[in-house]
Amino acid sequence: MTVDALLEVRDVSVRYGKVEAVHRVSLAAGEGRIVTVIGPNGAGKTTLLAAIMGLLPSHGDIRYRGESLMTLSVEERVARGLVLVPEKRELFASMTVADNLELGAFARRRDGDAATRRTLDEVYHRFPRLLERRAQLAGTLSGGERQMLALGRALMGRPKLLMLDEPSLGLAPLVVREIFSIIVGLRQAGVSILLVEQNARAALQVSDEGFVLETGDLVLSGPSAELAANPRVAATYLGQGAQ
Ligand SMILES: Nc1ncnc2c1ncn2[C@@H]1O[C@H](COP(=O)(O)OP(=O)(O)OP(=O)(O)O)[C@@H](O)[C@H]1O
Ligand SMILES: [Mg+2]
Numbered sequence: 001m002t003v004d005a006l007l008e009v010r011d012v013s014v015r016y017g018k019v020e021a022v023h024r025v026s027l028a029a030g031e032g033r034i035v036t037v038i039g040p041n042g043a044g045k046t047t048l049l050a051a052i053m054g055l056l057p058s059h060g061d062i063r064y065r066g067e068s069l070m071t072l073s074v075e076e077r078v079a080r081g082l083v084l085v086p087e088k089r090e091l092f093a094s095m096t097v098a099d100n101l102e103l104g105a106f107a108r109r110r111d112g113d114a115a116t117r118r119t120l121d122e123v124y125h126r127f128p129r130l131l132e133r134r135a136q137l138a139g140t141l142s143g144g145e146r147q148m149l150a151l152g153r154a155l156m157g158r159p160k161l162l163m164l165d166e167p168s169l170g171l172a173p174l175v176v177r178e179i180f181s182i183i184v185g186l187r188q189a190g191v192s193i194l195l196v197e198q199n200a201r202a203a204l205q206v207s208d209e210g211f212v213l214e215t216g217d218l219v220l221s222g223p224s225a226e227l228a229a230n231p232r233v234a235a236t237y238l239g240q241g242a243q
Helices: 045-053 073-079 095-103 106-110 116-126 128-132 142-157 173-188 200-208 222-228 229-235
Strands: 006-016 019-030 034-038 058-062 084-087 159-165 194-198 208-216 217-223
Touching: 006 045, 006 194, 006 208, 019 034, 019 045, 019 058, 019 194, 019 208, 019 217, 034 045, 034 173, 034 200, 045 084, 045 159, 073 084, 073 095, 073 106, 073 200, 084 142, 095 106, 095 142, 116 128, 116 142, 128 142, 142 173, 173 194, 173 200, 194 200, 200 222, 200 229, 208 222, 217 222, 222 229
Parallel strands: 034 194, 034 208, 084 159, 159 194
Antiparallel strands: 006 019, 006 058, 208 217
């Protein structure tokens, strides 16, 4: 494990009652990197993100910039720069695009940060479609636009570590490409990203390192290009026959 990792997950287990959904998983995410966790339905990907965010109790240790998060609340983790875009996006359907974005900066404004207007301009610059649709109700957006709004709202909180749970879910291939190119753009802007995906092909293409989770266990890890070339990954996740 690298010493300069932004996030270190060490031997983390998460249980739902008697069922262990994540079993002694260790992974590290470096600063300015895109790290992906791939794996099939039910592998424990969402559970792992929830544990990192503090939404679920876990065992083991989760460290951020060398500090253990284990005793910190969700709010304290948010204050340190961790932001999660959940699988369900959790937008406010009956509120406008602009109001949803404003809510993303709620914690910053509460803490007296007056620079949220500039962040809003940056988000609109990154997502011109959201600017066009700023008065539209979130519930009437297309799937791709909803995903952009969820990303934009997360960026309003100025995340240092952005965790994305299946950002490509339910989107057409062209839109998937657009979302992934936005994610690469975020890395260029200095945001570190932990990306959870079933779309292994797209995730391994944009990420630096990858981890493969199967039924709660980490079964493979390595540089994304190496994982994509691994015959087992290719056969199971990329829809190619083993070579
Ligand atoms: N609230 C819960 N109570 C009990 N079991 C749960 C709960 N949430 C998830 N699980 C179980 O934990 C395991 C891991 O689920 P999780 O949602 O983390 O998987 P995932 O990798 O995100 O899957 P998907 O790709 O379908 O989103 C599954 O077997 C699931 O049924
Ligand atoms: Mg999930």
